[in-house]
Amino acid sequence: DGGITQSPKYLFRKEGQNVTLSCEQNLNHDAMYWYRQDPGQGLRLIYYSQIVNDFQKGDIAEGYSVSREKKESFPLTVTSAQKNPTAFYLCASRPLGTDEQYFGPGTRLTVT
Amino acid sequence: GQQLNQSPQSMFIQEGEDVSMNCTSSSIFNTWLWYKQDPGEGPVLLIALYKAGELTSNGRLTAQFGITRKDSFLNISASIPSDVGIYFCAGLLYSGSARQLTFGSGTQLTVLP
Numbered sequence: 001d002g003g004i005t006q007s008p009k010y011l012f013r014k015e016g017q018n019v020t021l022s023c024e025q026n027l028n029h030d031a032m033y034w035y036r037q038d039p040g041q042g043l044r045l046i047y048y049s050q051i052v053n054d055f056q057k058g059d060i061a062e063g064y065s066v067s068r069e070k071k072e073s074f075p076l077t078v079t080s081a082q083k084n085p086t087a088f089y090l091c092a093s094r095p096l097g098t099d100e101q102y103f104g105p106g107t108r109l110t111v112t
Numbered sequence: 113g114q115q116l117n118q119s120p121q122s123m124f125i126q127e128g129e130d131v132s133m134n135c136t137s138s139s140i141f142n143t144w145l146w147y148k149q150d151p152g153e154g155p156v157l158l159i160a161l162y163k164a165g166e167l168t169s170n171g172r173l174t175a176q177f178g179i180t181r182k183d184s185f186l187n188i189s190a191s192i193p194s195d196v197g198i199y200f201c202a203g204l205l206y207s208g209s210a211r212q213l214t215f216g217s218g219t220q221l222t223v224l225p
Contacts, residue, residue, distance in 0.1 A: 004154075031211070042116075042200060042215035043155075058212070090154050099143040099162075099204045099211055103154035 003027065004104035006091050011109045013085075021076045021107045023091030031094040032074035033101060036060060036087045043090060049074055078109065085111045115139075118201055118216030126224050131188040133219040135201035143204040144184040145213065146175050150197045158199075159186070191223050 004025045013019045023032065031050045035043040045058030049068040063082025068074055074093075078085045088108050092101040118135045125131055135144070143162055147155035159170050161177035161184060168175055174187045184201055198220050202213040 006154075040217070042118075042217045043202075043213075044215075045212055048212070088152075092154075094211070098160075099213075100145065100157055100160050101202075101213060102157060103147075106152070106154045108152070 004091060004093055004102060006089075006104040006107050009105065009107060011107055013109070013111050015111055016080045017111075018077055018079050019085075019109065019111075021078065021089055021091075021109070023074045023076065023104060025072055025093045025104075027093060027095070027102070028071070029093035029102075030071070030096045031101075032068070033092040033094070034058075034064070034066065034074070034076045035090045035092065037090060037106075038087050046076065046089075078111075085109060116201060116203055116214055116216040118219055120219060121217070122220040122222070124222045124224060125191055127191060127193060129191055131191055131195070131221060132185065133199060133201075133221075134183060134185045135203070135216045136183040137203060137214075138182065139203075139205060140181040141203035141214075142181075142206050144175070144177050145202040145204070146173075146184070146186050147200045147202065148197050149200065149218070155200060188221075191221075193223050193225065196221060196223050 007022045033048040034046040047066040049055035065077045090106045091104040094101045146158045149155040159175040164181050166177040172189045176185045198218040200218045201216040
């Protein structure tokens with residue numbers, strides 16, 4: 001089945017630790033995105049990548065890092081520099097030539 | 113950056129009723145997308161709109177791209193229990209090569225039996 005997978009579904013970490021969230025797609029989409037969602041709010045863009053080995057900061061990139069070594073993978077690292085990392089993280093991908101973004105199931109990160 | 117005002121913030125309706133929600137912006141958008149999100153899941157794309165004035169349906173859902181390019185509307189007819197969830201609008205303004213979506217804050221829909 002084609003789709004976007006995010007793992008794990010739930011992640012717990014201690015404050016001060018870096019953590020990496022996985023996002024994989026087998027849709028052959030060129031662009032990939034990471035969003036953060038907080039309760040009662042819309043989605044805010046963290047990073048995006050339109051092509052392999054290239055990525056751009058979104059509106060709230062501070063405290064996060066990404067890599068795009070393969071077309072199908074776009075992992076997000078939440079570093080200890082992120083002041084308020086507890087949130088629901090969503091990965092999305094977009095095929096070339098359209099504006100339609102398709103989302104994965106999300107990862108809920110809790111940092112205590 | 114651009115901001116989207118989505119209303120209402122929440123709605124409680126009886127099963128079988130029609131629902132209407134909208135998004136407005138002070139900026140002009142080139143594309144409008146409507147998503148539905150179930151609790152703990154990722155948003156699912158419902159409808160994509162690309163032209164001012166465009167009216168597009170997907171089953172019981174109908175969405176319109178406003179003529180001014182600054183607003184969009186989503187209507188759900190004859191609501192059923194599985195329509196419960198959060199509905200998000202998203203607008204896209206082309207800026208160079210970037211295609212970044214701006215999201216509304218969502219409309220929480222509750223359908224009462």
